[in-house]
Amino acid sequence: MSNVYMAAEYTGNIMNKGTVPYPRDPPGESIDCVDTRGMVLELRNMSFSYPAAQSGAALNDISLNIEAGPLVVLVGANGSGKSTLVRLLSGLYKPSPGAGAFLIPAEDYRIGDLYQAIALLSQENQVYPLSLSENMSLGTTQAPCKDEVDGAARLGGASEFIFRFEKGMNTELQVFSDAMAHNLHGKPDHPLSQEMKGLPTDIDISGGEKQRLVASRTFMRFNSGAVRFVAVDEPTSALDAEGELQLFNNLLAARKGKTMVFVTHRFGHLTKHADKIVCMKAGQIVEMGTHAELMQKENGEYANLYKIQADAYI
DSSP, X not given: OHHHHHXXXXXXXHHTTOSOSSOOSSSOOOHHHHOOSOXXXXXXXXXXXXXXXXXXXXXXXXXXXXXXXXXEEEEESTTSSHHHHHHXXXXXXXXXXXXXXXXXXXXXXXXXXXXXXXXXEOSSOOOOSSBHHHHHHTTXXXXXXXXXXXXXXXXXXXXXXXXXXXXXXXOBOOOOHHHHTTTOTTOTTSHHHHHHTTSOOOOOOOHHHHHHHHHHHHHHHHTTSOOXXXXXXXXXXXXXXXXXXXXXXXXHHTOTTOEEEEEOSOOHHHHTTOSEEEEEETTEEEEXXXXXXXXXXXXXXXXXXXXHHHHHTO
């Protein structure tokens, strides 16, 4: 419930133009007019607690500087604060007043431009009662062409299941016809019952297919050219190892200078490509460096996690 509360509060703040973690509209320049590279992000002595949390701060005195364009991988045991940190960086969570500073280079970005510049691929895998194509296009500012939709579906892995449906991209998810007919049981001759016989039946997709669809939505966002920061929070829990590796490789290939922060519990492949690894424990950053640097630390936290994971896959 705390996550729901945070998201609701954050959305309300944006709609009311009240306290948000970034400057408001207007004035300001478009991000595209200021810088076309990846986004620079900095946290200074940042702490964060969930509302009504009984276990203390989720993040404690975090300081982190991310230059424009690197691949950063957050690692750590469950509950170490990785997802909280990436959601704070992506703007999904609002910093607590007086709990440190969250800085971006310019003080006057327009809020609409800023959120067009951020893409979050998370583990929630939310889909909506829309067509598959419309689900993929959420968050885009202009109607996409067919080639863009097909390309994003291929990169996200969704094309593997979409075309098994008769209507392909136009397949509607979760029509919710049952809600319309809840008082019609035992009334087959009712006019509404007759009308509903012509409606499409509900179509649902598996957890792995939802993850592929949401990943394809992220690639659709890349087509705008406005995305400068990509936050990826363990989006592959329902994918097999091959599907996960293919998605990660496609994201890395599409990065093209964007700042990208990954959270994943299977990190061996990613960390070898990372410009910076941030190792967390109990809400704090305990180590930072490259894979080679951290593996040289005797009894280091990252080296221990890496060896445990390597042993598990032997």
